[in-house]
Amino acid sequence: MKRIVDRGLFEGSSVDIAPRLLNKLFVAGDCVGRIVEVEAYEGQGDMASHAYRNKTPRNEVMFGPPGFLYVYFTYGMHYCMNIVCRPEGEASAILIRALEPLEGIEEMQSRRPPKAQGIKQLTSGPAKLCQALDIRGDSNGIDLCHKNAHLYLADDGMAPPKDPLTGPRIGITRGLEHQWRWWLKGNPYVSK
DNA sequence: TGCGAGATTACG
DNA sequence: GTAATCTCGCAA
Numbered sequence: 001m002k003r004i005v006d007r008g009l010f011e012g013s014s015v016d017i018a019p020r021l022l023n024k025l026f027v028a029g030d031c032v033g034r035i036v037e038v039e040a041y042e043g044q045g046d047m048a049s050h051a052y053r054n055k056t057p058r059n060e061v062m063f064g065p066p067g068f069l070y071v072y073f074t075y076g077m078h079y080c081m082n083i084v085c086r087p088e089g090e091a092s093a094i095l096i097r098a099l100e101p102l103e104g105i106e107e108m109q110s111r112r113p114p115k116a117q118g119i120k121q122l123t124s125g126p127a128k129l130c131q132a133l134d135i136r137g138d139s140n141g142i143d144l145c146h147k148n149a150h151l152y153l154a155d156d157g158m159a160p161p162k163d164p165l166t167g168p169r170i171g172i173t174r175g176l177e178h179q180w181r182w183w184l185k186g187n188p189y190v191s192k
Numbered sequence: 193t194g195c196g197a198g199a200t201t202a203c204g
Numbered sequence: 205g206t207a208a209t210c211t212c213g214c215a216a
Contacts, residue, residue: 039199041199048199049199050212053212054213056211056212056213058210058211058212059212072199072211073210073211074198074199074200074210074211075200075201075208075209075210076208076209076210076211077201077207077208077209077210078200078201078208080199082199095199097199113201113202113203115202115203116201116202125200125201126199126200127199127200127201128200128201131201169199170200171199171200172198173197173198
C-alpha cells in the first residue's frame with residue numbers, strides 16, 4: 001500500500017532530507033520507481049547550486065514552497081528533476097539521480113533509445129530517468145504532494161537505509177568539499 | 193552582444 | 205573522445 005508523502009517532509013534543509021528520501025517511491029502515471037540515489041543542493045553558500053546567484057526564470061521554482069518539482073533543461077538536450085525543500089523564499093532542492101524501476105517498465109523502455117532497453121539502463125541517471133518517466137519542461141513547478149496528481153511521491157513503508165553510502169556530488173566543479181550525494185549500498189541501479 | 197561552461201548521455 | 209545546442213553569467 002502506497003501513501004502520498006506529506007509536504008512537511010520537505011520543510012527543512014535538502015542536506016538533512018536527501019538521505020531520508022532513499023527508498024521512497026516516485027510515481028509518474030503508470031510508472032513507479034524507488035529512489036536509490038540523490039544529491040542535495042542548497043542556495044546561497046552552495047557554489048554548485050543553480051540558486052547560488054540570482055533568481056532566474058529557470059531556477060525560480062527552487063525559491064518557491066517545498067514539495068514541488070523543479071525540472072531544468074541542460075546541455076541543450078536533457079531534463080533533470082529535483083524536489084524543492086525549505087519554505088517559500090529559501091532556495092534548496094534534492095536532485096533525483098537514480099531510480100530502481102518497479103512498475104511500467106515497458107512504458108519506460110518505449111521512451112528510451114533502442115540500444116538502452118536493459119533494466120539497468122532505464123533510470124540509472126538524472127536525465128535518463130526523466131526521459132523514462134516523460135518528465136519535461138511542462139512538469140516544472142508541479143506539486144508532488146497533491147493527491148490524485150499525475151506525479152507524486154509515495155511511501156510504501158520501506159524505511160530509509162540505516163547505512164547509506166555518501167560522497168561528493170557528480171558532474172560539478174565547485175562545492176566538491178561537501179559529501180552531499182547519497183545512494184543505496186550495492187544497489188545495481190545507481191548512476192556512478 | 194557574444195562566448196564558455198554546465199547537476200548529461202549515447203555513440204563513433 | 206565528441207556532438208547534441210539551451211540557459212546563464214560575465215567579459216567586451
